[in-house]
Amino acid sequence: MGNWFTNVWDRLFNEKREFKLVIIGLDAAGKTTILNKMRFDEYINSAPTIGVNTEDIQVKNINIKVFDLAGQEKMRNVWKYYYSSIEGIIFVLDSGDTQRIMEAKDEIQNLLTNDEAKQVPILIFANKQDLPNAIRGPEMTDMLGLVEYVNKKTPTVKVQESSAVQDRGLLEGFEWIVDRIVQLAQQRSQQ
Amino acid sequence: MVDMTAQIRIIESLLRQEQNKECADCNSKTPRWASTTFGTFICLRCSGKHRELQVHITKVKSVNLDKWPVDLLEMYKHMNNALLNCYWEARLPSSYQKPGQNSTPSEVMSFITQKYVQKKWIDTGAKADLASLYKTDKKKFEKLKASYISGKAGKDESEEEESEDEEERRQRRKDRKEKKKAKKQQDEKPQQEKFQKIQKQTQSKPSAPVEDLFSFDSVPQKNQILIDDFSDFQDSQTANTTAANNVFNNSNAGNDGFSDFQGAAGQQHSQQNNQVNVNPTLNIQNLYNMYNQSPNFVQQQAPNNKYSALDALGQYGAPSVQGPAYGGIQNPNQQFQQQNQMMPGFGQQQAFGGMQQNMGAYQPQRQADPFAGLQGSQGQTNMFSGMNMTINLQYGQTGPQYQNPLQQQQQQFGVNPNLNQFAGNPQQNSFPNQAFGGLSGGHNFHHQHSAPQLIKPNNAANLYGGLVDLNNLGGQNNMGSAGFGQSGFGGFQGGISNNPAQKKDVFSGLLSGQF
Numbered sequence: 005m006g007n008w009f010t011n012v013w014d015r016l017f018n019e020k021r022e023f024k025l026v027i028i029g030l031d032a033a034g035k036t037t038i039l040n041k042m043r044f045d046e047y048i049n050s051a052p053t054i055g056v057n058t059e060d061i062q063v064k065n066i067n068i069k070v071f072d073l074a075g076q077e078k079m080r081n082v083w084k085y086y087y088s089s090i091e092g093i094i095f096v097l098d099s100g101d102t103q104r105i106m107e108a109k110d111e112i113q114n115l116l117t118n119d120e121a122k123q124v125p126i127l128i129f130a131n132k133q134d135l136p137n138a139i140r141g142p143e144m145t146d147m148l149g150l151v152e153y154v155n156k157k158t159p160t161v162k163v164q165e166s167s168a169v170q171d172r173g174l175l176e177g178f179e180w181i182v183d184r185i186v187q188l189a190q191q192r193s194q195q
Numbered sequence: 196m197v198d199m200t201a202q203i204r205i206i207e208s209l210l211r212q213e214q215n216k217e218c219a220d221c222n223s224k225t226p227r228w229a230s231t232t233f234g235t236f237i238c239l240r241c242s243g244k245h246r247e248l249q250v251h252i253t254k255v256k257s258v259n260l261d262k263w264p265v266d267l268l269e270m271y272k273h274m275n276n277a278l279l280n281c282y283w284e285a286r287l288p289s290s291y292q293k294p295g296q297n298s299t300p301s302e303v304m305s306f307i308t309q310k311y312v313q314k315k316w317i318d319t320g321a322k323a324d325l326a327s328l329y330k331t332d333k334k335k336f337e338k339l340k341a342s343y344i345s346g347k348a349g350k351d352e353s354e355e356e357e358s359e360d361e362e363e364r365r366q367r368r369k370d371r372k373e374k375k376k377a378k379k380q381q382d383e384k385p386q387q388e389k390f391q392k393i394q395k396q397t398q399s400k401p402s403a404p405v406e407d408l409f410s411f412d413s414v415p416q417k418n419q420i421l422i423d424d425f426s427d428f429q430d431s432q433t434a435n436t437t438a439a440n441n442v443f444n445n446s447n448a449g450n451d452g453f454s455d456f457q458g459a460a461g462q463q464h465s466q467q468n469n470q471v472n473v474n475p476t477l478n479i480q481n482l483y484n485m486y487n488q489s490p491n492f493v494q495q496q497a498p499n500n501k502y503s504a505l506d507a508l509g510q511y512g513a514p515s516v517q518g519p520a521y522g523g524i525q526n527p528n529q530q531f532q533q534q535n536q537m538m539p540g541f542g543q544q545q546a547f548g549g550m551q552q553n554m555g556a557y558q559p560q561r562q563a564d565p566f567a568g569l570q571g572s573q574g575q576t577n578m579f580s581g582m583n584m585t586i587n588l589q590y591g592q593t594g595p596q597y598q599n600p601l602q603q604q605q606q607q608f609g610v611n612p613n614l615n616q617f618a619g620n621p622q623q624n625s626f627p628n629q630a631f632g633g634l635s636g637g638h639n640f641h642h643q644h645s646a647p648q649l650i651k652p653n654n655a656a657n658l659y660g661g662l663v664d665l666n667n668l669g670g671q672n673n674m675g676s677a678g679f680g681q682s683g684f685g686g687f688q689g690g691i692s693n694n695p696a697q698k699k700d701v702f703s704g705l706l707s708g709q710f
Contacts, residue, residue: 051243
């Protein structure tokens with residue numbers, strides 16, 4: 005068991021392979037803030053993203069190139085063009101914005117039915133858990149209709165509570181998605 | 196949901212209102228975002244601050260990147276930034292300086308927090324702000340709105356121009372309505388009337404400072420003259436006042452910056468172009484007026500000087516879209532503030548004395564001051580340098596509205612005496628005493644370079660700096676105003692010495708700034 009894992013890791017390093025992730029989500033969910041937190045380890049208040057932010061981060065010694073896309077409605081059309089060239093998707097939710105949970109749910113459903121997106125692990129950050137009225141993780145999973153996905157034997161969807169301001173849950177989330185990407189790559193190479 | 200293009204068209208028409216041309220929370224010229232909770236239009240930077248307050252306080256939408264629900268659009272038709280600030284800034288002391296281009300993010304944040312979260316300056320007489328009244332109690336909303344409007348009605352000065360403006364606007368709206376359903380038509384009519392009312396009351400603001408730089412005692416009513424001459428070329432919006440024009444131009448620059456993201460802004464663009472073509476002419480006219488009114492001046496100094504300057508304006512200023520040539524001239528208020536603030540090192544400084552940068556009224560003695568220098572030993576060139584500098588600065592000023600850090604660079608530029616470097620460029624040296632060798636077009640650089648020959652090096656630097664800037668910038672302004680600012684200044688800071696290498700720096704700076 006440990007053997008194949010090392011193999012995979014070795015191969016990753018030897019090939020200097022780099023993961024690509026995309027961060028999507030409704031506007032003002034905290035996508036750029038999460039990326040800044042991961043990249044610079046500090047909380048930076050940002051203006052709305054126009055276009056895309058790209059940063060390189062390291063998780064578990066793996067280089068990850070992260071594309072942080074804008075979340076305004078008109079900009080959501082471009083999300084799908086990234087799905088074919090990335091290894092994982094991070095979807096960020098504003099847990100305090102209860103009115104737009106359903107809007108987010110629609111976007112997540114689009115994601116899960118997209119042929120390319122459903123091939124890769126999807127991490128959902130229930131962000132802004134520092135807000136008093138934030139919806140907690142399990143409840144969020146339920147509201148988003150993701151219970152069956154999350155309870156799979158080897159789930160490719162995870163809902164992770166997070167707070168970029170308090171630095172909660174981010175690393176866990178990123179580590180999960182990296183593990184899952186590695187695992188999927190390994191499975192595919194076995195086949 | 197409204198069709199996206201229809202939505203953008205509606206919002207654009209709202210943004211064209213004079214009251215919506217500034218961000219509600221700072222003085223940025225092109226609000227492209229909206230706080231839908233408060234009903235205001237705000238700029239990108241402020242929208243970031245609003246988002247930080249979280250959605251339970253304020254929700255932010257983009258004007259052109261988000262879809263707006265119909266009722267939200269409807270709400271925005273009933274209010275505008277100026278009106279809403281009657282509530283939110285009712286008790287804001289007049290001495291209080293709202294955040295501007297130079298403000299740090301934390302200053303903006305603290306202002307917005309005080310304004311909306313701590314509600315420090317709200318109108319305590321009102322039960323709630325207009326936007327929430329609109330949602331809960333329409334009658335009270337109308338009442339409060341009427342009271343704000345009537346409270347300001349006394350300041351109304353520009354009704355005639357306004358009515359013309361309204362005519363045009365109504366026409367445009369009619370066109371739009373034809374495309375819409377019949378049902379929608381009935382809804383909109385009463386709203387237009389309300390709109391007009393609001394519009395009248397705030398429009399007077401920008402027209403106040405129009406008594407401008409060139410209104411010597413001997414040049415009365417310059418504005419009217421200009422407008423008469425050129426009104427054929429102007430659409431009704433530009434016919435307002437020159438100051439209004441200026442505002443409009445500024446905001447255009449902003450639109451350009453973001454137009455990549457706009458689907459349906461084309462209509463607006465064509466309008467912009469109209470204006471832009473007209474304005475440089477106006478300004479050249481300005482210059483001529485000035486000369487006509489002060490003949491001494493022209494005779495004493497080489498007349499060539501005049502022409503070359505006009506040449507430069509004509510050739511470089513005119514084709515440029517945003518019009519570095521005239522920006523400064525048209526809005527003396529701003530111009531002087533900028534000048535004063537930015538050029539402590541120049542001759543004019545004394546004339547400006549202790550003028551502070553404030554948004555207050557433009558006082559008569561200040562008008563005269565900049566030209567006091569003309570009669571003195573420094574003579575005409577000094578005047579030119581002053582003019583050019585202001586043009587220059589004004590031009591640069593359009594940039595930072597999007598990128599704050601640039602503003603600071605610009606200021607440095609203004610202060611920087613290094614402009615001397617221009618006086619000593621190779622071209623100039625090759626025509627040592629030939630003041631304005633060739634008047635014919637094409638070699639504008641020569642004209643400009645030769646200009647400094649007439650004067651002391653220091654002033655020459657001013658002059659040249661201004662002109663060169665004008666030139667180089669003429670071409671780029673359309674989209675890269677921000678880029679321009681940066682590059683221009685980066686370059687200018689390059690060096691003190693007169694050697695050609697420095698000049699290279701200047702231009703490379705300009706180029707690199709173009710993105």
